[in-house]
Amino acid sequence: MTKELENNASLAVLIDADNANPLTIAGLLAEVAKLGIASVKRIYGDWTLPNLGAWKNVLLEHSIQPIQQFRYTTGKNATDSAMIIDAMDLLYTKTFSGFCLTSSDSDFTRLASRIRESGCKVFGFGEKKTPKPFVAACDRFIYTEVFIKKENDSTKPTLKPKPQKELQNDNNLLSLFNGAIEATSDEEGWAQLGTVGSYISKTANDFDPRTYGYFKLSGLVKAIGLYKIERKENSIYIQAH
Structure with missing residues (x-):
């Protein structure tokens, strides 16, 4: 059974850089702050690749620790494995009340379920394309499109009301x-x-x-x-x- 979190609950924020958008991170961390305290903020990826270059300023601004994971072979995502292993290591410390898993990848479905089995809350963050099994495995899932802001607007994200x-x-x-x-x-x-x-x-x-x-x-x-x-x-x- 998962427990309700207190305002000062310690949270581990783990981000899959390959399946997350740097433009959403400010809003995402603001949402995390409503849930508790982000005691750990880590992001996983192969930082030798040019496609992750847009993350640099975001990581510095929000003090997120980048975790380097080389791709050992084509077609295999070593980043997912590194993030899962780290999550389990953090879980075993029994110092966290909840985990914030940021990815649109279904590979983290079993991880979310395992963390919840240990009595911790799991908050998922991902795009609307996120597979339903991962969404369902979390206590709560928040679609990150709601965090994207207008250009030159540092206050509110862009929301388009449905008629x-x-x-x-x-x-x-x-x-x-x-x-x-x-x-x-x-x-x-x-x-x-x-x-x-x-x-x-x-x-x-x-x-x-x-x-x-x-x-x-x-x-x-x-x-x-x-x-x-x-x-x-x-x-x-x-x-x-």
């Missing part, structure tokens, strides 16, 4: 909300929005309002336009029409 019609035609999204409201509502059918969000996160570990173009859950609910919204005692409640 209301598209949201209303998204059966999976509506099913998540309707199921959460039904499970958490009172006798009159009203459900506290925060509770609804927590329930959805437990049933869909990759759910994130930012994926739909909205920074907050309340903004997404309003955009859908199918739910009654009321504010009661400083809390937002919603009800299905």
Whole structure:
């Protein structure tokens, strides 16, 4: 069983350089800071290759330790193996409450499952192309596209809100909300929005309002336009029409 993390929880952030985007790292680490303290920040790759050159300034700015791993033969990814071995070594120290695995590669699926079996939280970060088995193996999975910022903008990432019609035609999204409201509502059918969000996160570990173009859950609910919204005692409640 995994435990809820405290604000000062020690986290190990491990990044697969071959399957991550340097433009997302600032936002990713800001997200990690909401989960706990990044006690270890390592990134794995063959740094002799020119395609990883874009990482240099990012690593210096965020104090991420690069781990060199040569490719011993064509077609075999030694980087994945090095990252997995390091993760297990860190796990055995029993000093971490959670691991943040950054990759869009399904090769880390078993690693995520093994870490969770030891009672640690696993937060996955990757692009929307990430295979579902790896997504499902994590306690929570966050798509890194939500961290990409506009040029010359150091504040907020670029989000493109989906139009209301598209949201209303998204059966999976509506099913998540309707199921959460039904499970958490009172006798009159009203459900506290925060509770609804927590329930959805437990049933869909990759759910994130930012994926739909909205920074907050309340903004997404309003955009859908199918739910009654009321504010009661400083809390937002919603009800299905």
